Amino acid sequence: GAGVSQSPRYKVAKRGQDVALRCDPISGHVSLFWYQQALGQGPEFLTYFQNEAQLDKSGLPSDRFFAERPEGSVSTLKIQRTQQEDSAVYLCASSLTTGDHRNQPQHFGDGTRLSIL
Amino acid sequence: GDSVTQMEGPVTLSEEAFLTINCTYTATGYPSLFWYVQYPGEGLQLLLKATKADDKGSNKGFEATYRKETTSFHLEKGSVQVSDSAVYFCALFGDYKLSFGAGTTVTVRA
Numbered sequence: 590g591a592g593v594s595q596s597p598r599y600k601v602a603k604r605g606q607d608v609a610l611r612c613d614p615i616s617g618h619v620s621l622f623w624y625q626q627a628l629g630q631g632p633e634f635l636t637y638f639q640n641e642a643q644l645d646k647s648g649l650p651s652d653r654f655f656a657e658r659p660e661g662s663v664s665t666l667k668i669q670r671t672q673q674e675d676s677a678v679y680l681c682a683s684s685l686t687t688g689d690h691r692n693q694p695q696h697f698g699d700g701t702r703l704s705i706l
Numbered sequence: 707g708d709s710v711t712q713m714e715g716p717v718t719l720s721e722e723a724f725l726t727i728n729c730t731y732t733a734t735g736y737p738s739l740f741w742y743v744q745y746p747g748e749g750l751q752l753l754l755k756a757t758k759a760d761d762k763g764s765n766k767g768f769e770a771t772y773r774k775e776t777t778s779f780h781l782e783k784g785s786v787q788v789s790d791s792a793v794y795f796c797a798l799f800g801d802y803k804l805s806f807g808a809g810t811t812v813t814v815r816a
Contacts (some may be wrong), residue, residue, distance in 0.1 A: 620806075622803065632804070632806050634804065637803060697749050
């Protein structure tokens with residue numbers, strides 16, 4: 590596709606429910622990133638994939654958060670037993686290569702706005 | 707670790723006014739620096755970037771110069787328009803991930 594696509598655009602869940610957020614990166618992009626953006630804040634790094642390999646998950650807030658990218662394309666961020674503090678916009682970004690990242694900007698999707706009641 | 711501090715908003719300006727948003731950073735090594743913009747109802751878009759000291763990034767009338775000596779990357783535009791109303795984020799790229807500032811909301815009045 591032309592850009593990074595995320596679905597759903599909005600998600601409302603009750604506390605304790607599990608949710609799954611999907612990201613379709615730009616075709617051919619090797620690197621994929623998830624960020625969490627709380628209201629009024631800048632995005633915070635969650636996790637990074639290079640193809641299907643999850644190379645860094647240091648930003649995941651707890652073991653309730655899990656991300657996968659099994660075929661090196663689409664990625665899913667799953668949150669189990671959601672809590673109110675999980676309410677945020679979840680952003681996915683992709684970039685072209687694993688080479689010199691300094692010149693490979695990350696392209697962002699529009700995000701999924703998650704609200705936990 | 708890497709961090710970015712940017713000027714707090716909100717900032718309200720009249721059309722054709724001069725805009726400056728301050729951004730300073732802390733990083734190991736020599737990061738790339740970026741400004742991203744988020745228009746109402748839209749996703750983050752790359753506005754401009756600079757990859758080494760003294761580089762100047764520019765786009766849509768906005769400019770920012772990578773100043774290693776002051777660890778800064780201030781965003782400027784000489785004459786803003788209503789359409790520039792948005793949230794602006796300064797970010798640095800260390801290794802492979804972006805570290806963002808908190809964002810500055812800019813509102814331009816006609």
